Amino acid sequence: MNAETTQPNAKRVAVYRKLQVLQDELSRSLRKVFTQHRQFVLR
Secondary structure, X not given: OXXXXXXXXXXXXXXXXXXXXXXXXXXXXXXXXHHHHHHHHOO
């Protein structure tokens, strides 16, 4: 057995998945804003 191998912690995996859903939602909601900002700074 490799001493460097670990097993995922189920509780932490669940928390990470919930956090990833929030981050995905935030990213989608800001796409238009990022596009507008980019157009603004490239003038």
